[in-house]
Amino acid sequence: MTFADGLKAAALLFVAAIAQVSIFSQLHVFGGVPQVVLVTLVGVSLLRGALVGAVAGFFAGLVIDTAMLGQLGLTSLVLTVSGYWIGRYGETTGRDRGHAPFLSVAVVTFLYAFGVLLVHFMLGEPAPGGAVMRSLLPTIVMNLVLTGPTYLLVRVLLRPRERADYATEVQLLG
Amino acid sequence: MVRRAVLAVLVLVALALLTISFRSPTSGILHDAQSYGADALRPFQVAAVRVARPFRDAYNYVDGLARAKSENKKLEKMVRDYRAQALLNASAVQQNNDFKKLLQFESGPQYPQDFRAINAAVISFPSGAFSQQVVIDAGSDSGIHLNTPVVSADGLVGKVTQVGHTTSVVTLLTDPNSAVPARDLKTHVSGLIRHGQGGTLILDRVSKDQVVNRGDWIITRGTVDRRYPDEYPYGIPIGRVVAVGTSDIASFLTVQVQPLASISSLDAVAALVPKHPRAKP
Numbered sequence: 001m002t003f004a005d006g007l008k009a010a011a012l013l014f015v016a017a018i019a020q021v022s023i024f025s026q027l028h029v030f031g032g033v034p035q036v037v038l039v040t041l042v043g044v045s046l047l048r049g050a051l052v053g054a055v056a057g058f059f060a061g062l063v064i065d066t067a068m069l070g071q072l073g074l075t076s077l078v079l080t081v082s083g084y085w086i087g088r089y090g091e092t093t094g095r096d097r098g099h100a101p102f103l104s105v106a107v108v109t110f111l112y113a114f115g116v117l118l119v120h121f122m123l124g125e126p127a128p129g130g131a132v133m134r135s136l137l138p139t140i141v142m143n144l145v146l147t148g149p150t151y152l153l154v155r156v157l158l159r160p161r162e163r164a165d166y167a168t169e170v171q172l173l174g
Numbered sequence: 175m176v177r178r179a180v181l182a183v184l185v186l187v188a189l190a191l192l193t194i195s196f197r198s199p200t201s202g203i204l205h206d207a208q209s210y211g212a213d214a215l216r217p218f219q220v221a222a223v224r225v226a227r228p229f230r231d232a233y234n235y236v237d238g239l240a241r242a243k244s245e246n247k248k249l250e251k252m253v254r255d256y257r258a259q260a261l262l263n264a265s266a267v268q269q270n271n272d273f274k275k276l277l278q279f280e281s282g283p284q285y286p287q288d289f290r291a292i293n294a295a296v297i298s299f300p301s302g303a304f305s306q307q308v309v310i311d312a313g314s315d316s317g318i319h320l321n322t323p324v325v326s327a328d329g330l331v332g333k334v335t336q337v338g339h340t341t342s343v344v345t346l347l348t349d350p351n352s353a354v355p356a357r358d359l360k361t362h363v364s365g366l367i368r369h370g371q372g373g374t375l376i377l378d379r380v381s382k383d384q385v386v387n388r389g390d391w392i393i394t395r396g397t398v399d400r401r402y403p404d405e406y407p408y409g410i411p412i413g414r415v416v417a418v419g420t421s422d423i424a425s426f427l428t429v430q431v432q433p434l435a436s437i438s439s440l441d442a443v444a445a446l447v448p449k450h451p452r453a454k455p
Contacts, residue, residue, distance in 0.1 A: 014218075028438060055180065
């Protein structure tokens, strides 16, 4: 990951986070809201790995929490774990798979919703499980619709890594 | 190894931020830093809203056209009814003012004449089931403080629950934590407005022996005891009763209220600041 790549990823996630809180959060379709920041994070994490994914998730969460004057750290916590998990998937099983972005988006949308629900529940705040369940399917569908163009844009900005770049750790068995 | 260490550090930092933020949500160094951060992000949010506005307006225009014909008939009938009602109200207000003068009646700030409206654009919107809050483009620099009531052109929207220098968070009526003392304008029955299903509201704590009718107007109840000034002045319209139900096992009536303000599509709101703040008792 070069400095220019880092800058591009940061700019991309910054724009996505601002668009999320100011534009996309208004688009309620059957109770679901498209999560462009999550979809962008999936793209960045798949293309740049777990480490970048975790840092990118933390950064995007911080921007959202700051812009919304919400509880600092809440979105960062869930997005950091999400970014790391997607990055690991991209480095291992999901490598070179065409369906990886779509599968990641579907799974991470599900996990993100329940992650946020869990944090709210643990903080003793209202955690409307029923409402989250009802909005989950439309949210996944909308996120999947966003995945194609968003991933394409991320791929244009962040060139996929060379095959040799993936092997960062080798463990000898036996 | 490095990856896991970075992940652990980031998770710990996020947890630390969350803990501090949760313990002191409205004050402290972290709140100040967040407020300055929000100030820095504000121009980007405003720009994003402006970019999206033409598309939103176009959608609303097409949507409005599709519903205009059926709505027109309904509105014409409403205008006739309101015209008759307005005449009666004007005479009642005149009479009320005369009585107040005779009784030397003292009261807190009256809505709307004793309040200054700070108009602000909505720059962030609630996303998902957890957050029923919006961020508005005005903060303590404009005179907004905690618990300032916020209205739209149609009625009550919520109150300010977080104040930054140039932005504020408004917790909407549809938030699970919101509770507004309210009353039925016609039958004078009091209760608490809470969030209900599907964007509606519930007038809660209304005992079964009281009467609330479908179509009644619900307004804010205002200050009951001067020692505990209410956050909402008397008389802000909230909504209209759309259904009244009861069951054998429930202790209270189920009064469903349709909010007047279209809470899910707010563009701009007004925060109500008293022109002459009352001295604390």
